[in-house]
Amino acid sequence: MKGSVAAAEEEMRKLRSRATELLLTEEWNEYINLYSRFISNCRFPQICFNDDNDNDPDGPAKLRRALCCALSKRAAVRCRLRDYSAALIDCELALQLDPAHQKTLICKGNILLDLHCYSHASDYLSRAMALQANDNNAYLSNLLARAQKLEAQSRTGAIDLSDWILDGFDGKCPELAEFIGPVEIRPSAAGGGRGLFTTKSIEAGMPLVITEAVVIGRGILPEASADGGRVYGDVSGRMVLWKDVVGKIFDAAKKCSRTRFLLYTLATGDNESGIEIPQVEIFRSDSAINWESKEEKLDVGRILKVLDLNCLAEESVSAKVMGKKKALTCGVGLWFLPSFVNHSCCPNARRLHVGGRLVLHASRDIDAGEEITVAYYDVLRPLSERRESSKRWGFLCSCERCRFEEAREMELVDFLEIEDMVRRCGLKGKEKGFLRASFWSTYSYVYDSERLKKWGGRIPAEISMAESIFDAVGGDERVMKIVLRRLMKNGRGFGHGVLPVEMEKVTRLARMVYGKVMKRQAMKTFFELELAETC
Numbered sequence: 001m002k003g004s005v006a007a008a009e010e011e012m013r014k015l016r017s018r019a020t021e022l023l024l025t026e027e028w029n030e031y032i033n034l035y036s037r038f039i040s041n042c043r044f045p046q047i048c049f050n051d052d053n054d055n056d057p058d059g060p061a062k063l064r065r066a067l068c069c070a071l072s073k074r075a076a077v078r079c080r081l082r083d084y085s086a087a088l089i090d091c092e093l094a095l096q097l098d099p100a101h102q103k104t105l106i107c108k109g110n111i112l113l114d115l116h117c118y119s120h121a122s123d124y125l126s127r128a129m130a131l132q133a134n135d136n137n138a139y140l141s142n143l144l145a146r147a148q149k150l151e152a153q154s155r156t157g158a159i160d161l162s163d164w165i166l167d168g169f170d171g172k173c174p175e176l177a178e179f180i181g182p183v184e185i186r187p188s189a190a191g192g193g194r195g196l197f198t199t200k201s202i203e204a205g206m207p208l209v210i211t212e213a214v215v216i217g218r219g220i221l222p223e224a225s226a227d228g229g230r231v232y233g234d235v236s237g238r239m240v241l242w243k244d245v246v247g248k249i250f251d252a253a254k255k256c257s258r259t260r261f262l263l264y265t266l267a268t269g270d271n272e273s274g275i276e277i278p279q280v281e282i283f284r285s286d287s288a289i290n291w292e293s294k295e296e297k298l299d300v301g302r303i304l305k306v307l308d309l310n311c312l313a314e315e316s317v318s319a320k321v322m323g324k325k326k327a328l329t330c331g332v333g334l335w336f337l338p339s340f341v342n343h344s345c346c347p348n349a350r351r352l353h354v355g356g357r358l359v360l361h362a363s364r365d366i367d368a369g370e371e372i373t374v375a376y377y378d379v380l381r382p383l384s385e386r387r388e389s390s391k392r393w394g395f396l397c398s399c400e401r402c403r404f405e406e407a408r409e410m411e412l413v414d415f416l417e418i419e420d421m422v423r424r425c426g427l428k429g430k431e432k433g434f435l436r437a438s439f440w441s442t443y444s445y446v447y448d449s450e451r452l453k454k455w456g457g458r459i460p461a462e463i464s465m466a467e468s469i470f471d472a473v474g475g476d477e478r479v480m481k482i483v484l485r486r487l488m489k490n491g492r493g494f495g496h497g498v499l500p501v502e503m504e505k506v507t508r509l510a511r512m513v514y515g516k517v518m519k520r521q522a523m524k525t526f527f528e529l530e531l532a533e534t535c
């Protein structure tokens with residue numbers, strides 16, 4: 001095309017109508033090929049724009065414009081196909097030709113938003129905004145506002161799901177920014193390789209990590225398990241879901257060197273003693289690491305082991321799926337930093353799932369330097385049953401609670417014996433909570449039945465029981481629901497007849513179970529929705 005800028009312009013005109021057809025029919029690869037042919041026909045990037053190759057004095061500028069346009073269009077579709085590295089290269093080339101090419105600046109801002117690099121995205125979008133002659137570009141204004149909101153959120157982790165809840169979860173699921181709180185990876189005290197630790201004291205309900213799934217698969221599984229996060233089993237639906245997750249992870253690992261590298265930091269179950277301790281910084285989306293320089297090969301066997309050990313089921317005793325409407329749907333996914341969290345029978349954290357995001361939050365107050373733990377299996381059970389679950393997971397839990405109960409190896413069957421023992425032995429604080437948590441099924445039976453009238457006064461009221469259990473083993477949704485049912489007995493919805501002091505307590509308990517993610521007003525709606533679902 002040398003010597004004929006007019007020919008390039010003509011080809012670009014023809015391309016546009018063909019490209020529009022391909023966009024409508026979603027033939028993305030053909031769309032990319034179309035612009036690739038145009039770009040190489042222009043002999044880009046070898047072309048020299050100072051060549052006096054045409055009689056048109058505006059020739060170089062026109063050619064530059066056409067090339068920028070082609071590169072930014074190809075970048076946008078590559079971004080759509082999640083081929084972010086190639087999309088960013090296209091943007092870079094276009095911006096070298098014209099640093100003020102508005103469409104490319106917007107496209108790059110969009111890609112960086114997809115990659116959760118919020119402050120870089122804001123920079124590019126602000127530059128695009130500055131080129132706007134008037135401020136009536138609503139698309140760009142909204143994009144910039146979104147980038148700035150996410151940037152602010154990623155600094156604090158503060159989230160508010162109130163509007164979504166007040167809408168009865170009918171609206172769009174809120175977008176949450178990536179957030180890494182005051183945490184670090186260290187050798188685990190629990191004895192299972194590495195673990196995630198706090199570097200500051202954390203109040204119950206506060207977010208520790210908020211992160212998007214590396215991959216997630218959803219399906220309808222009538223036999224969705226509630227016990228922990230292991231995802232495979234003999235149910236054919238489960239296998240379909242598993243295959244979907246495996247397919248997606250290989251696709252992501254092939255396309256993205258960052259994903260490949262970070263996958264290899266996760267445990268495989270082999271060689272836990274000499275295992276590397278990664279810095280949490282490498283999990284930040286905007287870390288300055290040049291991932292392309294990390295030449296990690298695709299290791300199928302290793303990735304399968306990583307998935308097997310680290311995938312989590314959204315539905316679990318230690319997790320809440322926000323806005324879930326279909327009881328039978330089940331999600332399985334992989335999230336990087338939460339994969340470093342070990343199990344404890346007196347855990348201090350829980351998961352909240354919002355769309356594909358996982359919010360790991362404190363489920364009781366956590367001291368600085370404490371290991372962050374969740375329950376892999378139901379911990380509202382006696383020691384012997386927890387041991388069975390622990391064995392199935394391939395480790396022996398030796399947390400503070402297991403050690404306390406092992407030292408007492410008792411055979412208690414009735415809650416009255418527990419309460420007698422609590423009194424007799426002068427058990428206080430956490431120890432009292434440990435025992436009550438172990439025999440929760442007996443308490444819950446009594447709270448749920450007519451027997452409460454008979455035994456009333458000999459066991460603590462629901463709120464006190466929940467406080468005792470939560471302070472020892474963290475928030476639990478089943479206990480919370482018993483408290484809520486009690487407070488809603490008047491049938492007039494939540495809040496009527498609840499004393500301010502009770503409301504204070506319930507708010508604190510709810511934060512331990514669901515995290516600090518909603519305002520008071522939304523909390524009432526949320527409780528009502530929750531109870532309507534379970535009643």
Ligand SMILES: C[S@@+](CC[C@H](N)C(=O)[O-])C[C@H]1O[C@@H](n2cnc3c(N)ncnc32)[C@H](O)[C@@H]1O
Binds near residue numbers: 191309310342344398
């Ligand atoms: C998702 S990984 C947790 C992070 C892992 N410790 C690491 O180094 O990456 C799950 C594995 O950690 C180990 N683990 C978790 N909790 C444990 C505990 N309480 N005691 C011993 N090992 C534990 C088990 O090997 C388990 O299969």
